[in-house]
Amino acid sequence: MTPNAASGATVASHRAMPSAQAPRGSARPLSGVYDVALLDLDGVVYLGGGPVPGAPEALREAAARGMRLAFVTNNASRTPAAVAAQLVRLGVPAAAGDVVTSGQAAARLLAERLPPGARVLVVGGNALRIALRERGLRPVSAAAERPAAVVQGFSPDLSYALLAEGALAIARGAVFVASNTDVTLPTARGIEMGNGSLVQAIVTATGQSPLVAGKPEPPLHAEAMDRTGAKRPLVVGDRLDTDIEGAVRAGVPSMLVLTGVSRPADVVLAPPGRRPSYLAAGLAGLLEPHPEVTAAEGAEGAEGAARCGGWTARLDEDAGRLVLAGAGEPMDGLRALCGAAWPAGTITAEMARSALAQLGFAD
Secondary structure, eight states: OEEOTTTOOEEOEEEEOOTTTSOOOBSSOHHHHOSEEEEOOBTTTEETTEEOTTHHHHHHHHHHTTOEEEEEESOOSSOHHHHHHHHHHTTOOOOGGGEEEHHHHHHHHHHTTSOTTOEEEEESOHHHHHHHHHTTOEEEOOGGGOOSEEEEOOOTTOOHHHHHHHHHHHHTTOEEEESOOOSEEEETTEEEEOHHHHHHHHHHHHOOOOEEOSTTSHHHHHHHHHHHTOSSEEEEESOIIIIIHHHHHHTOOEEEESSSSOOHHHHHTOOGGGOOSEEESSGGGGGSOBOOOEEEESSTTOTTOEEETTEEEEEETTTTEEEEEEOSOHHHHHHHHHHHHTTTOOOOHHHHHHHHHHTTOOO
């Protein structure tokens, strides 16, 4: 404690909180700290056919500052060239070589396990077939062709007939690989079924769980790292359960944006394996410094308090809630709430609700 010379009272001192207990701070914009941004697409860069507001402008500026952009998506429904073409139409600088899909990661995973020319039954779209051919494998469509493996990837027109073919082949001993297991998919219309929901149909029918290529499993991030040669990568995503967990498992820093699936309450309640290094409302977070979260020490009532910007957050155990005081940027308040909640490890949504409402974050 530090004495106040004028009054003799004690005042709080502050120290930076460990990164496992609060989001990190950065005095420099992240575009100047990391060499490659490994960007998720759905819910980060675009929603359905349109851009996330402000995303193209932020990415153009990040690229102008020297940050390389790589687009790493769990969606296997389109080829890298098709994805890059859409990005360019939206005003985002991209080429096919900048895009890495879970379909490519799944094809690599299979090529490491099967001989060249092996038959693989594709429960998905044409992009997945192309990825397999690029790895020297032979895509087929029927269990009667005795495929060595089945690979499932998202396709908006996936049929019952093709799911049934995949289930038949797996029941006969074919290796089962899924491009990803995202249960939901953010779209302009709202949250829709993702590939994980479709995978579950085959799992239920066969009792077999797949090898998974996409986030949060290692193959997709390994593919992205190999293709980009990143030395100081930053994973950027909208989902704690895929993007951020995948980054944590890979030992790579991450930034969560709030433009897709995960919401502020999810961040406050995030378990250790799903906690982002940085928080941002959107991709403009690449262009800005990030304020540090500090622990207030020494002042009465400051024990366990976390501060960021103009906000102070603490856990009131007697009242069973998170208490937030101050004013300023809502994202700073959210960072402070994480600094109070993450070390406690026992926070519930109800405990956080009123504090999040103060910041204007709805459930």
